[in-house]
Amino acid sequence: MAQSSQYEIGEDEAGQRLDRWIRRRFPHLTQGWIQKRLRRKDIRVDNRRAEAAQRLEAGQVVRMPPLPREEGERPPAAQPSRGPDRQDLALLQSMILHQDEQVIVLNKPHGLAVQGGSGQKRHLDGLLEGLKGRYPEKPRLTHRLDRDTSGVLLLARSRAAADFLTRAFREKQVLKIYWALAAGWPEIQQGTIDLPLRKAPGRGGERVVVDYDMGKKAISDYAVIDHAGRRVSWLALSPRTGRTHQLRVHCAAIGHPILGDGKYGQRGDLTGSLVARRLHLHARALDFPHPGGGRRRIVAPLPAHMEESFARLGFDAGEQDDPFAVFDPEGGVAVR
Numbered sequence: 001m002a003q004s005s006q007y008e009i010g011e012d013e014a015g016q017r018l019d020r021w022i023r024r025r026f027p028h029l030t031q032g033w034i035q036k037r038l039r040r041k042d043i044r045v046d047n048r049r050a051e052a053a054q055r056l057e058a059g060q061v062v063r064m065p066p067l068p069r070e071e072g073e074r075p076p077a078a079q080p081s082r083g084p085d086r087q088d089l090a091l092l093q094s095m096i097l098h099q100d101e102q103v104i105v106l107n108k109p110h111g112l113a114v115q116g117g118s119g120q121k122r123h124l125d126g127l128l129e130g131l132k133g134r135y136p137e138k139p140r141l142t143h144r145l146d147r148d149t150s151g152v153l154l155l156a157r158s159r160a161a162a163d164f165l166t167r168a169f170r171e172k173q174v175l176k177i178y179w180a181l182a183a184g185w186p187e188i189q190q191g192t193i194d195l196p197l198r199k200a201p202g203r204g205g206e207r208v209v210v211d212y213d214m215g216k217k218a219i220s221d222y223a224v225i226d227h228a229g230r231r232v233s234w235l236a237l238s239p240r241t242g243r244t245h246q247l248r249v250h251c252a253a254i255g256h257p258i259l260g261d262g263k264y265g266q267r268g269d270l271t272g273s274l275v276a277r278r279l280h281l282h283a284r285a286l287d288f289p290h291p292g293g294g295r296r297r298i299v300a301p302l303p304a305h306m307e308e309s310f311a312r313l314g315f316d317a318g319e320q321d322d323p324f325a326v327f328d329p330e331g332g333v334a335v336r
Contacts, residue, residue: 004042005067008115008125008141009060011169011242018045018062019052026067027201037065058166059140088122089130097152098298102291103165104139104155107300110278113147124153143169146245148260150303151178151283161291168289169242175287177323178237178247179302181280181309182256183265185230190223190326193250197243207263208245210253218243220250223326228313232259236284236326247281259309278305285323299323 013021022034022043035052037043042065043050056062095106106124108114113123128139139155142165156162168174196215197208209215219240227233233256237247248264251257257265260279285299302310302317310317320326 011058014058102161105298106153108153110150114144148279152286152300164291177285179284180235181259184256185227193220
């Protein structure tokens with residue numbers, strides 16, 4: 001029998017009507033299908049009956065019934081899920097950069113999805129089930145990274161800590177620094193990309209596109225740390241907003257797609273001759289207010305494929321001891 005799926009509401013999704021969130025997340029679903037499932041109580045929020053007009057809050061979990069692939073089709077067969085095994089738990093343990101009574105900070109590897117979705121049998125949220133016996137509560141996700149983006153991921157060890165951190169993300173109290181290798185060399189070495197984004201259906205699945213009329217506000221700061229001639233640039237990126245695929249789409253939109261990005265990158269880029277065929281985007285560092293007081297700064301080592309690419313291109317990651325030095329405390333680019 002097909003299984004339902006659960007989706008945690010992100011900070012950038014808070015405030016949306018439930019039915020509109022569903023339509024944006026699953027563009028092929030009709031309003032009639034959504035209303036019917038709501039009446040039948042198949043769609044639930046935090047395991048409670050849901051209404052189409054209710055406003056979603058960050059951290060809430062929406063449970064969706066099995067979805068049809070296209071309108072009129074039967075729901076797809078369920079993907080068998082498996083609990084975390086010994087190898088999974090060892091992987092999870094190896095990811096931990098920091099832990100205390102309130103939070104756990106992971107260095108998520110490339111290729112591991114944060115949450116389950118269509119066809120996703122193995123994901124971080126599922127692996128966290130294996131920690132139930134080791135912690136009083138299952139650790140909670142407070143934000144997300146794309147499956148192919150590696151780096152710092154912050155977990156809360158209690159509902160109270162999750163509420164605190166979710167509010168911190170929503171109120172822009174968290175500073176995120178990403179490193180990326182991008183094609184070409186931007187003429188403007190440092191600046192801000194302000195391009196509104198929206199999700200759009202496509203043949204290869206949902207894509208995010210620049211849309212000045214219907215897009216949501218999306219702002220990213222960037223700075224060139226180093227470059228290999230005019231072929232490849234090492235960028236520091238700091239998103240001020242948290243839209244899906246924001247950095248990837250913004251880099252592509254200014255003509256410098258991130259290397260290894262099969263969705264938004266250009267065909268025939270430099271991945272064949274210079275670097276591994278993987279996305280070269282890494283959540284390098286996170287500065288956040290701690291639920292117990294004060295602030296914490298966590299830096300995540302580069303994944304192996306990016307280390308290899310840095311070495312091939314002659315970039316020295318050790319030159320940037322403080323990933324935050326490129327950007328000022330207000331989130332803008334510090335001119336140097």
